[in-house]
Each structure stands twice: as structure tokens, then as C-alpha cells.
Amino acid sequence: MPKLDICFSPDLLPLYDLRGQVAVIVDILRASSTIVTALGEGVTHVFPVASLEECTAYGQQHGCLTAAERDGLPAAGFDLGNSPFGFLEASRPVRGRALTISTTNGTAALRRSLAAEAVVVGAFLNLAAVADFARQQGRDVLVVCAGWKGQFCLEDTVFGGALAERLAADFDVSSSDATLAALHLWQQGKTNLPAYLLQSAHVRRLNSLEASQDFEFCMRVDAYAGVLPLWQDDRLVDAALN
Amino acid sequence: MPKLDICFSPDLLPLYDLRGQVAVIVDILRASSTIVTALGEGVTHVFPVASLEECTAYGQQHGCLTAAERDGLPAAGFDLGNSPFGFLEASRPVRGRALTISTTNGTAALRRSLAAEAVVVGAFLNLAAVADFARQQGRDVLVVCAGWKGQFCLEDTVFGGALAERLAADFDVSSSDATLAALHLWQQGKTNLPAYLLQSAHVRRLNSLEASQDFEFCMRVDAYAGVLPLWQDDRLVDAALN
Numbered sequence: 115m116p117k118l119d120i121c122f123s124p125d126l127l128p129l130y131d132l133r134g135q136v137a138v139i140v141d142i143l144r145a146s147s148t149i150v151t152a153l154g155e156g157v158t159h160v161f162p163v164a165s166l167e168e169c170t171a172y173g174q175q176h177g178c179l180t181a182a183e184r185d186g187l188p189a190a191g192f193d194l195g196n197s198p199f200g201f202l203e204a205s206r207p208v209r210g211r212a213l214t215i216s217t218t219n220g221t222a223a224l225r226r227s228l229a230a231e232a233v234v235v236g237a238f239l240n241l242a243a244v245a246d247f248a249r250q251q252g253r254d255v256l257v258v259c260a261g262w263k264g265q266f267c268l269e270d271t272v273f274g275g276a277l278a279e280r281l282a283a284d285f286d287v288s289s290s291d292a293t294l295a296a297l298h299l300w301q302q303g304k305t306n307l308p309a310y311l312l313q314s315a316h317v318r319r320l321n322s323l324e325a326s327q328d329f330e331f332c333m334r335v336d337a338y339a340g341v342l343p344l345w346q347d348d349r350l351v352d353a354a355l356n
Numbered sequence: 357m358p359k360l361d362i363c364f365s366p367d368l369l370p371l372y373d374l375r376g377q378v379a380v381i382v383d384i385l386r387a388s389s390t391i392v393t394a395l396g397e398g399v400t401h402v403f404p405v406a407s408l409e410e411c412t413a414y415g416q417q418h419g420c421l422t423a424a425e426r427d428g429l430p431a432a433g434f435d436l437g438n439s440p441f442g443f444l445e446a447s448r449p450v451r452g453r454a455l456t457i458s459t460t461n462g463t464a465a466l467r468r469s470l471a472a473e474a475v476v477v478g479a480f481l482n483l484a485a486v487a488d489f490a491r492q493q494g495r496d497v498l499v500v501c502a503g504w505k506g507q508f509c510l511e512d513t514v515f516g517g518a519l520a521e522r523l524a525a526d527f528d529v530s531s532s533d534a535t536l537a538a539l540h541l542w543q544q545g546k547t548n549l550p551a552y553l554l555q556s557a558h559v560r561r562l563n564s565l566e567a568s569q570d571f572e573f574c575m576r577v578d579a580y581a582g583v584l585p586l587w588q589d590d591r592l593v594d595a596a597l598n
Binding site: 292299 | 364365367368370371504505506507508509510513530531532533534536537540541544555556557558
């Protein structure tokens with residue numbers, strides 16, 4: 115039976131051997147939620163990049179939309195910030211466009227996980243798609259929490275617990291203490307996820323930076339149940355369409 | 357109000373600035389529980405060392421008892437393993453003796469925390485002593501979980517939650533997601549701590565290696581409520597006696 119494990123910080127990735135595994139990159143607030151939303155709203159593919167300079171360069175080179183934030187705020191000089199609502203505004207059509215996105219924590223986590231057999235992006239928004247993909251692959255899964263500047267984040271961990279619950283029949287979810295803890299936290303919070311995660315320090319930081327509508331949106335389990343951002347070559351594409 | 361934070365792995369210590377803080381080193385199974393027991397049973401002081409070679413050398417140099425384990429099993433050629441029961445046996449008087457101890461995870465966590473203003477060893481056995489010391493110091497506290505080979509351990513984390521609950525009136529325990537998660541896990545498990553922690557992968561590993569009496573013993577909250585192993589110069593002494 116394949117195993118589901120959770121890595122609470124990209125800084126702990128050296129402890130794991132990702133070869134042959136499925137890596138699920140999670141940055142609930144907000145990179146992974148935003149990427150799922152973008153693909154769900156018709157963006158063709160996403161180039162995640164580490165620096166603002168790369169973001170500008172990709173935008174010019176590929177003629178694509180640019181999105182960037184630093185420390186939770188939209189960065190100046192880009193088409194979009196890191197809010198999923200940027201992709202929902204009727205005033206800015208995104209369907210058929212490519213996107214390059216730079217984020218503080220999420221991009222770094224993804225870049226450091228490329229040794230895996232398959233790399234996908236997970237959020238509450240596409241929990242069902244991630245679970246289906248994991249079952250179909252039948253490989254060990256490592257949930258890689260982007261965290262906040264390397265530190266443990268409640269919302270990414272609770273996503274790991276939600277995924278573990280969905281996969282409990284087909285995966286070993288009890289041989290890792292990290293998975294057990296995440297399952298417990300998810301089971302505690304799932305009946306009212308927004309209220310539970312509003313305790314989180316990171317959530318409170320986000321809500322003080324920008325409208326809390328982003329937070330509420332990112333909590334919608336399976337709102338994009340069919341969208342699966344999968345890493346291919348140098349970009350994320352919606353595997354459901356490929 | 358000083359802050360209580362929890363570091364889930366020694367590998368994450370570079371993210372924290374320990375200067376001016378109290379570091380609480382936790383390796384419930386079993387290094388920190390064993391050190392508390394040793395001092396509680398009259399050992400005069402403890403030299404924690406990283407390698408088996410150092411342990412032998414300290415033993416010869418200081419004429420002290422030696423204790424060592426590797427991967428959860430007693431190491432050959434030493435007076436004691438890493439079981440607290442070694443210090444309770446009538447056949448082996450420890451009162452008045454010094455001890456040098458080498459452990460896989462606990463010693464490494466302690467050595468990597470020496471930038472702190474004060475370094476103490478915490479276990480369920482001496483929870484009250486750790487909480488009293490923290491209150492008396494009035495400084496920020498970082499609980500450093502020894503973990504298992506760098507990975508997250510449920511029992512060390514739950515200790516962090518127990519300490520957070522005791523200090524909640526005097527410390528900020530809500531601005532760190534790690535502390536919030538640990539508090540939730542402790543509150544879930546505290547009514548039957550042994551049963552809760554028996555789920556832990558690390559606990560099951562230990563129980564398969566040695567008698568489960570060690571585990572039951574390490575769960576006894578405040579069995580040595582007055583014992584506080586405090587780092588001084590090159591050794592741990594019982595601060596309650598100094």
C-alpha cells in the first residue's frame with residue numbers, strides 16, 4: 115500500500131527522497147489556490163518563477179500575463195497580484211492566455227520538489243482532483259507544505275489532513291506522525307474550516323493585508339474539483355485537459 | 357507578553373533567533389525523560405554528548421556512569437541504555453554519581469540550541485518545573501523538538517502543547533501556528549495521553565524495540581515536578597538544587 119507523508123516546510127525536504135513519488139505542492143494562501151483558479155478559469159499554462167525579475171522576463175518572452183506578490187502584497191509593475199479574484203474579474207479576460215507567477219513561498223517549494231516522479235499543485239479548491247490523481251498513480255505521495263518563510267503553517271497542514279482522509283482507504287496514512295497530526299487537525303476543523311483556520315497566525319496576517327474575501331474563497335473545498343495543475347517540462351498545465 | 361513558539365525539528369533551528377530566549381529541549385522518548393529521571397534519582401550532573409566515542413571518553417575522564425543508545429537500542433559497552441528504568445534499579449545505585457549520555461536525536465537538538473540565554477530539558481515528567489522556570493524568566497520560549505532523524509514527532513509536539521496550556525495566562529501562545537497546532541493536539545490527547553500517543557509511529561517503533569514500560573513511564577505528567585535540568589558550562593545540573 116503506498117504511503118502518504120507530509121513535509122511541513124521546504125527546509126525539511128532534504129530529509130525525504132522524492133524519487134518515484136508524487137509531490138503535492140501546497141500553498142493554500144494563496145499561490146496554489148490562485149494557480150488552480152487560473153487554470154480553472156481558462157488560463158492555458160502557468161510558469162511559476164522565483165524572482166520578480168524572472169516574472170518580468172517570462173512575461174516579455176512569452177507574451178503572457180504576469181502575477182507577483184511579495185510578503186502577501188501585490189508587487190508593483192505586474193498585471194496581477196496573488197489573489198484568485200484577479201482571475202474572476204470580467205474586466206480582465208484570462209481565458210486562452212498563459213501566465214507567469216512569482217510567489218514568496220509556493221514557487222520555492224515547487225522548485226525544490228522537482229526530483230519527484232510527478233509534481234502537482236494542491237488546494238482545497240481541487241482536493242478531489244489531487245486525490246483522484248494520487249489513487250490513479252498508486253505511488254507514495256509527499257505533501258510539500260510551502261509554509262511561511264520556512265515555518266509551519268496551519269492551513270497547509272490541514273489540507274494535508276484533508277487529503278489523507280480522502281485517501282485513507284487506499285494509502286498508508288498512519289506510519290508518519292506528520293500525517294497523523296494533520297489528520298487530527300483536519301478532523302477538528304473540517305466542520306467549520308474558515309472559523310478553524312481564522313485562528314492561524316498566517317491567516318490573520320493575510321486578512322490584515324488584504325480583503326478577507328481571498329481567504330473565504332480559498333476555503334471552498336472542490337470548487338474546481340476537476341482542475342489538476344501538473345508540472346510538464348517548464349510549466350504547469352491542467353492535467354485534466356491533457 | 358513573552359511568546360511561546362515551537363520548533364518541530366532541529367533542522368528548522370536556523371529559522372529562529374535563540375538569543376535572549378529560553379530553549380526547552382524535548383525528546384520525550386527517551387533522552388529528556390531519562391535525563392530528568394537521572395537527576396531526580398540523585399545523579400549530580402549530566403554530560404550530554406553526540407558520539408559514542410565522546411561518551412566513552414567522558415566516562416573515563418570524569419569517572420562517571422555512561423549511557424548510550426543508537427536507533428532506540430542500548431549501545432554495547434556502556435553502563436546504561438537510554439531507558440529511565442536504568443536509574444530506578446536498586447541493583448545499580450546512581451545517587452551521587454555523574455552521568456554522560458549519548459543519544460541519537462536529543463543531544464544533537466541540545467547542542468544546536470546553545471545560543472539561547474538559558475537551555476533546559478523538558479519532559480512530561482517535569483512539566484511543572486519547566487513552566488515555573490519559564491514564568492520566572494519572563495523571556496520568549498522556544499520548545500525545540502528533537503524529533504526522529506529530523507522529522508516531526510507527535511509526542512514531542514504534544515509536550516509543547518501541554519507547556520503552552522500551562523503558560524497560556526502569561527505567554528502569547530497564539531501568534532505561532534506551530535504552537536496553535538500543538539495546543540490542539542494536546543487538548544485532543546490529554547484525557548488519555550498514553551492511548552493518544554500509542555498511535556504515534558515513533559511510539560510504535562519504540563514499543564517494538566523495548567518493553568512498553570518505558571513509554572508508560574515517560575507519560576507520567578509531573579512525576580518529577582521539581583526537577584529542572586539546566587545547562588551550565590558543559591553539563592546539565594538540577595537548577596532546583598542550585
